Amino acid sequence: MADAGLLRFHVPEPEVRPGGTPDFSNVTIPKAGSVPRPEIDVDPRSIRDMAFSIIRVLNRAGEAVGPWAGLLSDEELLEGLRHMMTLRTFDARMQMAQRQGKTSFYMQHLGEEAVSCAFRKALKPGDMNFPTYRQAGLLIADGYPMVTMMNQIYSNEADPLKGRQLPIMYSSKEHGFFSISGNLATQYIQAVGWAMASAISNDSRIAAAWIGDGSTAESDFHAALVFASTYKAPVVLNVVNNQWAISTFQGIARGGSGTFAARGLGFGIPSLRVDGNDYLAVHAVAKWAAERARANLGPTLVEYVTYRAGAHSTSDDPSAYRPKAESDAWPLGDPVIRLKNHLIHKGVWSEDRHTQAEAEILETVIAAQKEAEGHGTLHAGGKPSTRDMFEGVYAEMPPHLRRQRQQAGV
Amino acid sequence: MPRRTIIEAIRDAMDVSMGRDERVIVYGEDVGFFGGVFRATQGLQAKYGKSRCFDAPISESGIVGSAIGMAAYGLRPCVEVQFADYVYPAYDQIVSEAARLRYRSNGDFTCPIVVRMPTGGGIFGGQTHSQSPEALFTHVSGLKVIVPSNPHDAKGLLIAAIEDPDPVIFLEPKRLYNGPFDGHHDKPVTPWSKHELGEVADGHYTIPLGKAAIRRQGSAVTVLAYGTMVYVAQAAAEETGIDAEVIDLRTLLPLDLEAIVASVKKTGRCVVVHEATLTSGFGAELVSLVQENCFYHLEAPVARVAGWDTPYPHAQEWDYFPGPARVGRALVETMEA
Numbered sequence: 168m169a170d171a172g173l174l175r176f177h178v179p180e181p182e183v184r185p186g187g188t189p190d191f192s193n194v195t196i197p198k199a200g201s202v203p204r205p206e207i208d209v210d211p212r213s214i215r216d217m218a219f220s221i222i223r224v225l226n227r228a229g230e231a232v233g234p235w236a237g238l239l240s241d242e243e244l245l246e247g248l249r250h251m252m253t254l255r256t257f258d259a260r261m262q263m264a265q266r267q268g269k270t271s272f273y274m275q276h277l278g279e280e281a282v283s284c285a286f287r288k289a290l291k292p293g294d295m296n297f298p299t300y301r302q303a304g305l306l307i308a309d310g311y312p313m314v315t316m317m318n319q320i321y322s323n324e325a326d327p328l329k330g331r332q333l334p335i336m337y338s339s340k341e342h343g344f345f346s347i348s349g350n351l352a353t354q355y356i357q358a359v360g361w362a363m364a365s366a367i368s369n370d371s372r373i374a375a376a377w378i379g380d381g382s383t384a385e386s387d388f389h390a391a392l393v394f395a396s397t398y399k400a401p402v403v404l405n406v407v408n409n410q411w412a413i414s415t416f417q418g419i420a421r422g423g424s425g426t427f428a429a430r431g432l433g434f435g436i437p438s439l440r441v442d443g444n445d446y447l448a449v450h451a452v453a454k455w456a457a458e459r460a461r462a463n464l465g466p467t468l469v470e471y472v473t474y475r476a477g478a479h480s481t482s483d484d485p486s487a488y489r490p491k492a493e494s495d496a497w498p499l500g501d502p503v504i505r506l507k508n509h510l511i512h513k514g515v516w517s518e519d520r521h522t523q524a525e526a527e528i529l530e531t532v533i534a535a536q537k538e539a540e541g542h543g544t545l546h547a548g549g550k551p552s553t554r555d556m557f558e559g560v561y562a563e564m565p566p567h568l569r570r571q572r573q574q575a576g577v
Numbered sequence: 578m579p580r581r582t583i584i585e586a587i588r589d590a591m592d593v594s595m596g597r598d599e600r601v602i603v604y605g606e607d608v609g610f611f612g613g614v615f616r617a618t619q620g621l622q623a624k625y626g627k628s629r630c631f632d633a634p635i636s637e638s639g640i641v642g643s644a645i646g647m648a649a650y651g652l653r654p655c656v657e658v659q660f661a662d663y664v665y666p667a668y669d670q671i672v673s674e675a676a677r678l679r680y681r682s683n684g685d686f687t688c689p690i691v692v693r694m695p696t697g698g699g700i701f702g703g704q705t706h707s708q709s710p711e712a713l714f715t716h717v718s719g720l721k722v723i724v725p726s727n728p729h730d731a732k733g734l735l736i737a738a739i740e741d742p743d744p745v746i747f748l749e750p751k752r753l754y755n756g757p758f759d760g761h762h763d764k765p766v767t768p769w770s771k772h773e774l775g776e777v778a779d780g781h782y783t784i785p786l787g788k789a790a791i792r793r794q795g796s797a798v799t800v801l802a803y804g805t806m807v808y809v810a811q812a813a814a815e816e817t818g819i820d821a822e823v824i825d826l827r828t829l830l831p832l833d834l835e836a837i838v839a840s841v842k843k844t845g846r847c848v849v850v851h852e853a854t855l856t857s858g859f860g861a862e863l864v865s866l867v868q869e870n871c872f873y874h875l876e877a878p879v880a881r882v883a884g885w886d887t888p889y890p891h892a893q894e895w896d897y898f899p900g901p902a903r904v905g906r907a908l909v910e911t912m913e914a
Contacts, residue, residue, distance in 0.1 A: 340686060356646070359646060368651075560679070
């Protein structure tokens with residue numbers, strides 16, 4: 168071999184930076200309906216190529232095609248559209264509320280609504296999600312009251328978490344939504360532990376782990392894959408690849424593996440990639456993975472290929488690190504528009520009804536917001552007591568905390 | 578009453594707990610078939626099956642992280658970290674997750690887990706098998722921290738920890754596993770079978786968390802100790818002839834401040850000893866509490882005897898270990914001050 172010269176250090180870079188023309192020509196998009204749907208007890212070794220493809224159901228004409236189509240009724244699809252539209256409207260209002268100083272922080276889902284909304288419909292009551300901060304669709308699609316979500320965001324007197332948690336770090340055991348940490352990736356191995364416990368207890372409930380593309384670099388992600396693989400835990404391992412971890416493009420966490428789904432291959436875990444902006448595809452793949460888990464076939468890794476159309480959070484400005492028009496150039500489109508077009512194509516929806524639904528949803532969200540604001544916002548109105556700050560550290564307050572609470576005069 | 582080593586007492590505590598409550602699950606590295614490198618879980622897999630006692634991959638954050646998920650489900654995992662020195666990969670899971678789950682979810686989810694780990698030196702384990710990281714856990718709100726010093730307490734405290742509704746860090750002084758060790762490494766060790774605290778009742782009993790025990794009554798000076806140092810302090814008192822009162826804290830968090838204050842007010846002098854490094858050690862907390870609560874009763878500055886602020890050395894183990902000579906010197910100086 169020829170002399171390669173001195174060593175060179177390699178740092179991956181995204182294709183385009185601000186000022187450049189968005190270019191996703193490197194993202195290979197298979198035709199909708201082209202990826203086969205294997206049986207759930209398939210030998211993982213025979214479907215390794217699925218970790219490098221993208222399962223899609225909705226085509227450009229708005230038709231649902233291929234072996235992953237046909238699982239949802241018109242009513243279910245209309246409900247799904249409503250969930251996504253509700254989440255988008257909820258986000259817009261809360262984003263604005265943050266700008267108005269009614270809370271400290273917010274994180275929206277713009278462009279990623281299909282992932283959590285469709286996934287929720289593939290689960291059964293009693294199953295448990297271990298979400299990140301960008302899966303509020305799991306709550307919306309499960310009928311969790313928006314007012315309660317807003318009370319948490321406002322840290323007001325009716326906040327179920329007593330003002331202790333950063334906005335949007337919800338918790339609802341009843342709705343299968345594990346308390347969001349805010350630290351990244353920790354929940355991934357916890358989800359596997361929950362699933363192990365369900366199997367140990369000969370239960371029928373399954374767990375779902377959630378993580379973003381960037382956080383797959385954390386060691387807890389890899390620990391989770393080892394444990395899930397070793398104990399064949401009944402868990403769906405979700406990776407939401409929205410291309411950006413704050414300002415860091417997904418190539419920094421992905422390295423040379425090609426895709427995030429491919430991470431599962433070394434663990435012998437069936438690993439699928441799915442069009443994250445396709446409600447039908449997300450639901451179909453989630454259902455396949457959930458069925459595998461429930462049938463004692465163990466974990467499935469699912470990478471949702473999507474795009475974070477909004478900022479990371481209200482503290483972030485994406486124009487500093489990616490082209491402004493990149494979101495419009497994203498080849499998988501917008502999940503709400505795609506499902507809307509599909510339903511119009513099917514003749515069960517129309518532009519007029521859509522516009523009308525938007526107005527109705529906005530009205531509902533505003534009504535919820537008014538009710539929540541009646542309980543206070545972060546800096547005005549009712550708020551959790553200082554006493555609440557000392558409660559709940561332990562089941563029973565130890566003497567040293569009691570002394571400190573007395574010192575604080577509460 | 579049967580006499581047991583600390584290892585046998587700990588195994589018995591898990592056996593009793595697993596027998597009483599099927600939610601109790603035991604796992605960790607080498608814990609299943611083999612029964613643990615210190616044999617604390619020997620026989621448990623054979624008795625309760627592989628679903629209740631099993632081997633884990635070498636991943637401390639995986640072990641503790643999965644235990645948190647199990648606890649959220651409703652089980653009561655009691656997991657082993659092979660050495661306290663190996664706990665750091667799990668530190669995030671313990672500090673950011675286990676400790677705060679109840680608080681951040683307002684009780685929607687709780688975390689009744691026990692993380693057992695052998696702690697302390699005296700076995701020529703070098704820097705990676707000798708550390709005493711208790712202060713890294715006492716600094717975290719939401720945790721409870723236990724360091725037993727004898728078989729009787731080890732069993733009662735471990736059962737109490739497993740039944741506790743909150744996460745407990747259970748540090749087992751490994752130099753005490755087979756007998757009380759007073760720091761005289763060149764002398765043969767008395768086995769627990771010849772020590773009254775080696776008496777461990779069969780069946781279920783608990784020792785409440787947050788209660789200290791007086792191991793040696795005295796009136797001249799109070800020594801605050803836990804784990805291995807309880808015996809070192811007793812030896813120092815005997816060898817110097819100083820009438821020291823030795824308090825075994827047993828639980829560091831919550832702490833039995835009442836017992837500490839009562840003793841120091843009586844003696845007017847206090848020496849704090851621990852094996853862990855000095856700076857920002859748990860001793861600093863104890864000294865602060867003593868001066869805050871007993872200042873006008875003190876007749877001498879409160880002294881600390883601790884491990885030197887170096888990594889735990891191998892060949893120099895007995896120069897590092899705060900043995901009876903160093904504790905004795907502190908007692909004499911405190912009496913003369």
